[in-house]
Amino acid sequence: MAKITLDNLAHSYLPNPTSEDDFALKQLDHDWVDGEAYALLGSSGCGKSTLLNIISGLLTPSQGRILFDGVDVTHAPTAERNIAQVFQFPVVYDTMTVRENLAFPLKNRGEKPSYIASRVNQIAQMIGMETELDRKARGLTADAKQKISLGRGMVREDVNALLFDEPLTVIDPHMKWELRTQLKKLHHEFGHTMIYVTHDQTEALTFADKVVVMYDGRVVQIGTPEELFETPEHTFVGYFIGSPGMNVIPAKVDGDKAYINGSYVQLGRGYGPLNGKIEIGVRPEFATLSDTDGLPVKIRRIEDVGRHKIIRAEFFGNDINIIASEGTPISADMNRVSFDPAHVNVYANDWRVKGEAA
């Protein structure tokens, strides 16, 4: 187990990157605290797999250093880093039995046969494949194969970090839940540093202590699920996390009020003069439909998703989503929307502005 430090790290797949756009992974400094579970969340092509491969040593960064417990491993091969990685698609050794598959990483490191046997049994129990240990891995279903891959990743106890690259993509939804819980339990038990790449927000939020949200090759926010929900640092975080995502509306901000098309929204904090593209962001959970206060909107559609209702509204060309609890009566003359001032965030050029307590 180790603390992993990214120092001034960046990567480009081009040999001579010139502008910032050439970098698949833009400059990044970060400490992965020993023993925490992280999720790397972002849409496809945002650089999360690049970052993971740099940490595992499958890719050498074009700039910066990686340190494991203060030791520079930037150019060290994968084997020396002592990490485990599970890939998106199952990797099993077809001609080996399930048992041999699980024992393979231990055998290659010259562990004692008695230790290997007991450890393999322990892991088999964890992934629920004790009865299939002597079957050939060839011919198993995709999720059984992926369970073997997971097991092979977890079989070594002394790894510096466990890396997961969207490992549950091929698994049945019901099995997904179970395996994720297993991983979490494992994390509590052994305290490995875990980094879990995914584009599924539920997966990220349920698995990780800290979620690292990436967008366009950049880490836009690192925080607990709660922080990501309440104070998204970047409009992308607001939009990407949550269902539906945060409402983002262009506005003019003056002091503790935001002006939009002649109406104003009360803000929880005061703001000095701001430059650039100014927007306010409010999660649908903090928006309320009423017939008296707030912005006049046009209701386009109401979706009842069972637990709550989603109201799709429009305000001068901007979409506004509102979540109302199931019991809320909605009548035809409710065409105004108000926001909870404490949860209205202000963004300048997509980044959140802190503001001062009003």
Add this chain to the structure above:
Amino acid sequence: MEKTVNQKAWFLVLPVLLLVAFSAVIPLMTVVNYAFQDTFGNNVFFWAGLTWFEELIESDRMWAALGRQAIFSAIILAIEVPLGIFVALNMPKKGFWASFCLVLMSLPLLIPWNVVGTIWQIFGRVDIGLLGYTLDKLGISYNYTQDFYAAWITVIVMDVWHWTSLVALLAYAGLQSIPDAYYQAAKIDQASRWNVFRYIELPKMAGVLMIAILLRFMDSFMIYTEPFVVTGGGPGNATTFLSIDLVKMALGQFDLGPAAAFSLMYFLVILLISWVFYTVMTNLDKREG
């Protein structure tokens, strides 16, 4: 569902039946016809029964040719398969050099067989051939027209030169289908180079390798043109393989009856071995599914 009986459907099969009849069945039946009869010309035939087959089974000449044939096929398979895999493993995976290697590898496959024979026939000649002349000047005694071993080595090296590419290309195709994640996982598991080959590359190549072995076996077992052009089956009968012997018998000595019996048995042996290969291969697929 109730099936409608319609005998007219047979007419739809008729064209293909006719085609197969004229292209395969009738010629084969002519051979069968010859195999059971004797003739002294003028289209007069006498029933010979199994005479030719009995004669063939008891003939040392056929057994010797079959033995040479089996040894030849075994040797070239033992060389071409490992060598082909080795070449495939060392070929570049992508970029300009990958295409370059592919073109280079397929060149020998594009040369007509008798031209290959001619190339090596000249290449090995002591008086004008580059190989023969050089070896001779180096003081190595080499003459494929007189020396038993020189003749065998020439024929084998020629076949390896001509056909290793095929094995290499098939193995290369098998290797290309392995996703990168496998190699990355192996690195993380600290698998040795040998283990990567043994547990990742070889299993993934198994299917295409079976096809490569089958093709190489059949082709080598029926080889005729190349050794015929180079050694003519000599010196003596040293490189007289089954096909060469068969042609000698049928066209050289005009022993049509024995040659026909020979052909039939030759055909059956190849059919039998191919069937064994096919069965093994399909079983392999089943295990995979």
